[in-house]
Amino acid sequence: MQPVIDLSPKVSDEVRRTTCYMCACRCGINVHMKAGKVVYIEGNRDHPVNKGVLCAKGSAGIMQVNAPSRLRAPLKRVGPRGSGEFEEISWDEALQIATGWLAPIRAKNPEKLAFFTGRDQSQSFTSYWAQNFGTPNYAAHGGFCSVNMAAAGIYTMGGAFWEFGQPDWDHTKLFMLFGVAEDHDSNPIKMGIGKIKARGARVIGVNPIRTGYNAVADDWVGITPGTDGLFILSMIHVLMKAGRIDLDYLARYTNAPVLVNGDPKSPEFGLFLRDDAGKELVIDRATGKLTPFDHPGVRPDLAATHRAGGITHRPVFHQMADLYLDPQYAPEAVAERCGIAASRIRAIASELARVAFDEAFELDREWTDFRGETHKTMTGRPVSFHAMRGISAHANGFQTCRALHVLQILLGTVEVPGGFRFKPPYPKPATAHPKPHCKVTPGAPLDGPHLGFVQGPEDLALKDDGTPARIDKAFTWDNPMSAHGLMHMVISNAHAGDPYKIDTLFMYMANMSWNSSMNTRGVIDMLTDRGDDGEYVIPRIIYSDAYSSEMVAYADLVLPDTTYLERHDCISLLDRPICEADAAADAIRWPVIEPDRDVRGFQSVLCDLGARLGLPGFANEDGSATYADYADYIVNHQRRPGIGPLAGFRGDGTQAGRGDPNPDQLNRYIANGGFFVTHVPDAAAYYKPWNTAYQDWAVGIGLCDKPQPYLFQIYVEPMRRFQRAAEGHGDRQPPDHLRDRIKATMSPLPIWHETDQTGNDGFPVHALTQRPMAMYHSWGSQNAWLRQLHGHNPLYLPTRLMRENDLKDGDWARVTSPHGEITVPVLEMTALNENTVWTWNAIGKRKGAWALEPDAPEATRGFLLNHLIHELLPPKGDGLRWSNSDPITGQAAWFDLKVSIAKTTPPQESLPAFDPIKSPVGTGPKTLRWKVGP
Amino acid sequence: MHPAPSVIVFTTFSGLGFGLLVFLGLGYPAVSGWSAFAFFMIAYLCAVGGLMASTFHLGRPERALKAFTQWRSSWLSREAWCAVAALLTMSLYAAALVFWDTRIAALGWIGAALSLSTVATTSMIYAQLKTVPRWHSPATPALFLACALAGGALLAGQVTWAIWLLSVAGAVQLAAWIIGDSAFTRSGTTMATATGLGSIGSVRAFEPPHTGTNYLLREFVHVVGRRHRTKLRIIAIGLMAIVPIACLLVPFSHWLAGLAVLSHVGGVLTARWLFFAEAEHVVGLYYGKR
Amino acid sequence: MTQLPAHTDKKLGLVIDLDTCVGCHACVISCKGWNTENYGAPLSDQDPYGAAPSGTFLNRVHSYEMQPDHGAAQLAHFPKSCLHCEDAPCVTVCPTGASYKRVEDGIVLVNESDCIGCGLCAWACPYGARELDAAEGVMKKCTLCVDRIYNENLAPEDREPACVRTCPAGARHFGDLGDPDSAVSQLVDRRGGMDLMPEQGTRPVNKYLPPRPKDRLHETDVLAPFLAPVAEDPKGFFAWLDKTLEKR
Numbered sequence A: 001m002q003p004v005i006d007l008s009p010k011v012s013d014e015v016r017r018t019t020c021y022m023c024a025c026r027c028g029i030n031v032h033m034k035a036g037k038v039v040y041i042e043g044n045r046d047h048p049v050n051k052g053v054l055c056a057k058g059s060a061g062i063m064q065v066n067a068p069s070r071l072r073a074p075l076k077r078v079g080p081r082g083s084g085e086f087e088e089i090s091w092d093e094a095l096q097i098a099t100g101w102l103a104p105i106r107a108k109n110p111e112k113l114a115f116f117t118g119r120d121q122s123q124s125f126t127s128y129w130a131q132n133f134g135t136p137n138y139a140a141h142g143g144f145c146s147v148n149m150a151a152a153g154i155y156t157m158g159g160a161f162w163e164f165g166q167p168d169w170d171h172t173k174l175f176m177l178f179g180v181a182e183d184h185d186s187n188p189i190k191m192g193i194g195k196i197k198a199r200g201a202r203v204i205g206v207n208p209i210r211t212g213y214n215a216v217a218d219d220w221v222g223i224t225p226g227t228d229g230l231f232i233l234s235m236i237h238v239l240m241k242a243g244r245i246d247l248d249y250l251a252r253y254t255n256a257p258v259l260v261n262g263d264p265k266s267p268e269f270g271l272f273l274r275d276d277a278g279k280e281l282v283i284d285r286a287t288g289k290l291t292p293f294d295h296p297g298v299r300p301d302l303a304a305t306h307r308a309g310g311i312t313h314r315p316v317f318h319q320m321a322d323l324y325l326d327p328q329y330a331p332e333a334v335a336e337r338c339g340i341a342a343s344r345i346r347a348i349a350s351e352l353a354r355v356a357f358d359e360a361f362e363l364d365r366e367w368t369d370f371r372g373e374t375h376k377t378m379t380g381r382p383v384s385f386h387a388m389r390g391i392s393a394h395a396n397g398f399q400t401c402r403a404l405h406v407l408q409i410l411l412g413t414v415e416v417p418g419g420f421r422f423k424p425p426y427p428k429p430a431t432a433h434p435k436p437h438c439k440v441t442p443g444a445p446l447d448g449p450h451l452g453f454v455q456g457p458e459d460l461a462l463k464d465d466g467t468p469a470r471i472d473k474a475f476t477w478d479n480p481m482s483a484h485g486l487m488h489m490v491i492s493n494a495h496a497g498d499p500y501k502i503d504t505l506f507m508y509m510a511n512m513s514w515n516s517s518m519n520t521r522g523v524i525d526m527l528t529d530r531g532d533d534g535e536y537v538i539p540r541i542i543y544s545d546a547y548s549s550e551m552v553a554y555a556d557l558v559l560p561d562t563t564y565l566e567r568h569d570c571i572s573l574l575d576r577p578i579c580e581a582d583a584a585a586d587a588i589r590w591p592v593i594e595p596d597r598d599v600r601g602f603q604s605v606l607c608d609l610g611a612r613l614g615l616p617g618f619a620n621e622d623g624s625a626t627y628a629d630y631a632d633y634i635v636n637h638q639r640r641p642g643i644g645p646l647a648g649f650r651g652d653g654t655q656a657g658r659g660d661p662n663p664d665q666l667n668r669y670i671a672n673g674g675f676f677v678t679h680v681p682d683a684a685a686y687y688k689p690w691n692t693a694y695q696d697w698a699v700g701i702g703l704c705d706k707p708q709p710y711l712f713q714i715y716v717e718p719m720r721r722f723q724r725a726a727e728g729h730g731d732r733q734p735p736d737h738l739r740d741r742i743k744a745t746m747s748p749l750p751i752w753h754e755t756d757q758t759g760n761d762g763f764p765v766h767a768l769t770q771r772p773m774a775m776y777h778s779w780g781s782q783n784a785w786l787r788q789l790h791g792h793n794p795l796y797l798p799t800r801l802m803r804e805n806d807l808k809d810g811d812w813a814r815v816t817s818p819h820g821e822i823t824v825p826v827l828e829m830t831a832l833n834e835n836t837v838w839t840w841n842a843i844g845k846r847k848g849a850w851a852l853e854p855d856a857p858e859a860t861r862g863f864l865l866n867h868l869i870h871e872l873l874p875p876k877g878d879g880l881r882w883s884n885s886d887p888i889t890g891q892a893a894w895f896d897l898k899v900s901i902a903k904t905t906p907p908q909e910s911l912p913a914f915d916p917i918k919s920p921v922g923t924g925p926k927t928l929r930w931k932v933g934p
Numbered sequence B: 001m002h003p004a005p006s007v008i009v010f011t012t013f014s015g016l017g018f019g020l021l022v023f024l025g026l027g028y029p030a031v032s033g034w035s036a037f038a039f040f041m042i043a044y045l046c047a048v049g050g051l052m053a054s055t056f057h058l059g060r061p062e063r064a065l066k067a068f069t070q071w072r073s074s075w076l077s078r079e080a081w082c083a084v085a086a087l088l089t090m091s092l093y094a095a096a097l098v099f100w101d102t103r104i105a106a107l108g109w110i111g112a113a114l115s116l117s118t119v120a121t122t123s124m125i126y127a128q129l130k131t132v133p134r135w136h137s138p139a140t141p142a143l144f145l146a147c148a149l150a151g152g153a154l155l156a157g158q159v160t161w162a163i164w165l166l167s168v169a170g171a172v173q174l175a176a177w178i179i180g181d182s183a184f185t186r187s188g189t190t191m192a193t194a195t196g197l198g199s200i201g202s203v204r205a206f207e208p209p210h211t212g213t214n215y216l217l218r219e220f221v222h223v224v225g226r227r228h229r230t231k232l233r234i235i236a237i238g239l240m241a242i243v244p245i246a247c248l249l250v251p252f253s254h255w256l257a258g259l260a261v262l263s264h265v266g267g268v269l270t271a272r273w274l275f276f277a278e279a280e281h282v283v284g285l286y287y288g289k290r
Numbered sequence C: 001m002t003q004l005p006a007h008t009d010k011k012l013g014l015v016i017d018l019d020t021c022v023g024c025h026a027c028v029i030s031c032k033g034w035n036t037e038n039y040g041a042p043l044s045d046q047d048p049y050g051a052a053p054s055g056t057f058l059n060r061v062h063s064y065e066m067q068p069d070h071g072a073a074q075l076a077h078f079p080k081s082c083l084h085c086e087d088a089p090c091v092t093v094c095p096t097g098a099s100y101k102r103v104e105d106g107i108v109l110v111n112e113s114d115c116i117g118c119g120l121c122a123w124a125c126p127y128g129a130r131e132l133d134a135a136e137g138v139m140k141k142c143t144l145c146v147d148r149i150y151n152e153n154l155a156p157e158d159r160e161p162a163c164v165r166t167c168p169a170g171a172r173h174f175g176d177l178g179d180p181d182s183a184v185s186q187l188v189d190r191r192g193g194m195d196l197m198p199e200q201g202t203r204p205v206n207k208y209l210p211p212r213p214k215d216r217l218h219e220t221d222v223l224a225p226f227l228a229p230v231a232e233d234p235k236g237f238f239a240w241l242d243k244t245l246e247k248r
């Protein structure tokens, strides 16, 4: 007899719906509860981001909230920095200590506080705090992450790939992916790829490594790292030469027809011809007259030039033809450097054009553009692209990302059906973003937001004496367009006192003494280095983490955060919301369980600290706290009247976007599944930058205060302004040692430039990392389930390098870079660029961290590539500190790493080996049987 | 396969025990009283001890009795029945011999048949497994039966029989190795059939599904070095057959007989270690290993 | 019950698309999560924070590289759980009857209260689909989420296996492979679904959809007609541009 089994067991007592936290994708989750405990986590089917699916990390959330590595109480350092010796203290004492350190700084030199946040999902809040504190030294981790992508996208077309937009998954027929292993948009990309694969559409993956998305790609282009720009420009060359470009789109929606001063002797050389109101001018094809680009009915001419005052003004498009038709971009000229056959470059370009133009289709939707012209249909060009750090984390990444956007634009595939689409609040041109602010007044807030988009030398964050105003030297001549700051330079600069010394380093959610730093050993030394007086060179470090990470050991004061299921959070339209191309959406987290430890949500702690410090925005006139906690802030804070952190259920609960604070707002979110979504009307769904229906809708929900149609900036004039300064024009002048570099790299039309190869002689092999889909940076390793999947990380070598070095699977190799050396286990991989080695990112762990046993494989076989990557380029003999970053944005050039490989006898453990740190939380149990129900 | 001590001890000693019971059941040597007691004691110690050892392999030994239920389909169940039947039958037969000096021949023959069946069913547990091509062969029952009978003859002091049966066991063992060495290849199961990806190109395992170990790897993937395997085979065959035969061929002495037995047991243990350790489960293919 | 039923009413199983699986391990962990809390004993982990973590999982994702005779090597991610074989050798070897194949839907299950943990079923399974739980001492395997697919406490759309529900790429499909008209059977037909180790004679119910042919773009005829140059130099290009614009 077959046993009788219960086919309908009770699944849970209750389902609490909130938002996942294990990456920046922010999926909706159903947290199943039994007896007040989490029993199972699954995706929320109604959620706009993940529509029910959930990745491995999300599903393993239960092991994250139960991890033995959770911090338990505020910690005060009692041993030397880095020892991990702490004493648990009360919150009162912790906040008193923090106030005691910070209040005098604010009163005298607010810039002596550097407040940097890592995996922060509340940047509009943390930056607001920092701004009110008055320090110019605030940024999140974007500078070492993917600022090239973000900045190139925003400067070029008012939004980037990343989280700013997505392919039109439902219509696209050809999807081309550059340098992506996982991305922020983790689940949506997988869902999208699944969707187009189910339709049998083609995916092309450009990546030196063929795993993950690139493994399922129909065509794999195993490019030589750092050469994507060349490959893209070569396709642009071929397409332009063949006339396979969307001229109508270029004329209407881009600055290709905008006239540029062509007189090398003019101070305006290379700048746009504008009218008195500052509007860019074009020649109207209908009238042949010079007209502002946005006049009703104007049909800008791509070809016509204009002569005035003895100066010929040529449209941007002429310059593009001059530049890109040059034989230097012919497939044959680039093939060898890119490692892609010329015929293949042609074949791919041809396929892009074939699908864009020959498979074009019309959507039956009427819309009206910003010039007042009504279009009966929307034309679909079903080619879409996506790219991420593979092209952005190189020192030529900004221009490469720009090149890719220009390719998209030439094909007319941005904001059209089947192409790439922005997610609200994007599109939003660079000019609609703030500019950086750095004016410090003791005892008062900063003069404006820290980060932004410079339009020229006048916007740089320089002090009156021309020295950098910010500790990370963002917005300086070293990297003028560093829109996200340079978190990877903070510790290094603070230690060097270059540009100045600081007093307190305050960090949140950034494992800076380990995987998120370049030159990990060096950073550890900087954090523990003492001056002649015996004091630490970086005098004080406050750090907030939820877990016993490597960074905790280097803090003097640790503010323990809750886990993501124990606190309020706000994923706001004011910073990085969860929108879809078809909808504006935001979300919250709320305490679905109560902490069983003496920990507090960091944002609530900042509210408290802000009040104690008397910061405007956080303390009332009478000194009392403005916000009881973060939940209170989320509901009641207003940026502009009627606009708050959350867009949903405002006013009486029916208002979206704009409306008074609603005391019941959080409950409404909770009842709605933790999110709010409002849809873009059909007629506004495409052509958003130019579509009046979209612009009006955006104003209506408060994304902007007036319509802001704009042209795509194929030619980025601000870059030309920096070049102009380097050529000697204007009063803000770069230092001489940077002039040539600025001239060479800051071309207003995308170019490809070789990255700085100083010191790379003898290091012929590219070395990369990839994110494992099932791990989030350093914190997957504390998860009992996930660490079984990736408990250590071999270095993968292509077959050629295995043979040449006489290596077999399981052998060990010494890997050397101009900066350092590691000794690690190797494995062979065939589907890999033959001159590239790689490993999974952030699997290697420090002994004693994360409540793991000291002999955990993460610490004995795992390793970081970071030991080989320096935040500075090798010295050039000029006494200067050249940062290992993109010269335009300051993006950390993680993937420029070059190494050499040699077989070696296996050491006891992977090298370099570090002393263990003392765990403030002990280690985990010996067995796990996690079942709540009977 | 993982050479678990429990299964090695089990198959070796239960084989010996039941082998001895076969001979005792057939009336060789014709013993009674105390000497019968001694012989049966040895047989039962081996057989029951072996069976007990096998329960160490169980995750839930306290439920072992449930193993009797599936005799219609499961060789392990059949083995359990045969073993119990053999032991019970032989215990009556033994009791009659020990206490009443009476040999109930029919009972002995039945007991011998059941004992032999027990060894056969044990061997079928392994031989039935298509997943282990080396075992999935008539050579496996032949080997188990030959070893049991040879060991039984040796323990029963049946010199002539023992010499012949040891030679046969040695020969079968050699044959089993030779046949077994190519069994995996002949089985036709490859990485290509395991993954279905063979039509694209030659398949190799890239990342395993986990960096740590798991039950499957512990249980099924065990790689014996080529050099070790040859050495161990020589030792096994030497101890199992050649040394005992040599001992038996020279004029009889208790010392030498004892040595023959010890050597044989050592040889069979070694051979059984190899039987498991060399056996390649097809699941290893998924891990890029055999 | 270790005799296999002569016939099952349905053949419920999974169809796994190797052309689409990106190897994200989502199915692995959601399976672990569901089955730790649900059917039978929790899936335990030994040394979970130590040197040799090892736990019970019912679904694991391998990856393989394929080197064709010509062209670049390819890589496939390869999830694997119980295939709910029609001729399931794991069932017939079981001495206790703990292993059985359900008559109504063909799901192969272990009745944990009967299991003695002898491991024989795992030995008999060619696919490595069974793991003995080290803490509980009983055999664990994919249940095809038998406690989800009929569960009346779940919304109808959630009555599918946890791994299928969670798969972000949509590479996993669940249905009745005994019904030739079912969506999964159609998919298998269309995409040439295959059996793993057919020579083992297990007749798996689960099917795998092979990766589609790859790296074919360069085989298209390159220059004609898509990329014939309109001009070789900028001057010619501008002439073309003027001409083209005039036509509009």
Ligand SMILES: Nc1nc2c(c(=O)[nH]1)N[C@H]1C(S)=C(S)[C@@H](COP(=O)(O)OP(=O)(O)OC[C@H]3O[C@@H](n4cnc5c(=O)[nH]c(N)nc54)[C@H](O)[C@@H]3O)O[C@H]1N2
Residues within 6 Å of the ligand: A118, A119, A141, A144, A145, A146, A508, A509, A510, A511, A512, A515, A516, A517, A544, A545, A546, A547, A548, A549, A550, A551, A561, A562, A563, A564, A602, A769, A770, A776, A777, A778, A779, A841, A842, A865, A866, A894
């Ligand atoms: N070699 C190499 N290195 C790299 C990269 C690379 O590609 N290659 N990538 C770089 C990039 S792009 C990035 S973004 C960085 C990422 O590096 P980090 O920003 O350092 O990211 P994590 O390792 O996730 O560290 C974040 C810290 O946040 C803590 N944390 C987790 N949850 C919470 C919480 O709820 N509250 C608080 N307060 N803390 C929490 C974690 O315990 C951890 O210590 O790594 C960089 N490093």
Ligand SMILES: Nc1nc2c(c(=O)[nH]1)N[C@H]1C(S)=C(S)[C@@H](COP(=O)(O)OP(=O)(O)OC[C@H]3O[C@@H](n4cnc5c(=O)[nH]c(N)nc54)[C@H](O)[C@@H]3O)O[C@H]1N2
Residues within 6 Å of the ligand: A023, A024, A145, A146, A178, A179, A180, A181, A182, A183, A184, A185, A186, A206, A207, A208, A209, A223, A224, A225, A226, A227, A228, A387, A388, A389, A390, A391, A394, A768, A769, A770, A771, A772, A773, A774, A775, A776, A777, A895
């Ligand atoms: N699961 C998971 N998801 C994450 C994270 C995580 O840690 N885990 N981290 C999040 C963070 S902070 C970030 S920044 C994003 C990053 O998401 P991704 O951009 O996907 O980041 P990486 O894993 O660094 O992948 C970089 C890819 O670029 C490739 N690459 C390197 N150099 C080149 C090149 O020159 N050309 C081309 N074409 N390719 C190249 C590498 O092979 C790799 O596949 O992921 C986010 N999502």
Ligand code: SF4
Residues within 6 Å of the ligand: A020, A021, A022, A023, A024, A025, A026, A027, A050, A054, A055, A056, A057, A058, A059, A186, A187
């Ligand atoms: S992609 Fe995964 S980790 Fe990231 S939010 Fe979604 S479920 Fe969580």
Ligand code: SF4
Residues within 6 Å of the ligand: C081, C082, C083, C084, C085, C088, C089, C090, C091, C108, C124, C125, C126, C127, C128, C129, C130, C141, C202
């Ligand atoms: S896959 Fe293995 S466990 Fe599942 S039915 Fe088939 S043989 Fe049995």
Ligand code: SF4
Residues within 6 Å of the ligand: C093, C094, C095, C096, C097, C098, C099, C110, C114, C115, C116, C117, C118, C119, C120, C121, C122, C138, C139
């Ligand atoms: S381990 Fe359990 S289910 Fe498997 S064969 Fe033994 S008793 Fe049957």
Ligand code: SF4
Residues within 6 Å of the ligand: C030, C031, C032, C034, C035, C058, C059, C081, C082, C141, C142, C143, C144, C145, C161, C162, C163, C164
């Ligand atoms: S069907 Fe259920 S038990 Fe089977 S692999 Fe999927 S989630 Fe695991």
Ligand code: SF4
Residues within 6 Å of the ligand: C020, C021, C022, C023, C024, C025, C026, C027, C028, C061, C077, C079, C166, C167, C168, C169, C170, C171, C172
């Ligand atoms: S969840 Fe889907 S895509 Fe991810 S590994 Fe499993 S089958 Fe593959």
Ligand SMILES: [Mo]
Residues within 6 Å of the ligand: A144, A145, A146
């Ligand atoms: Mo990042």
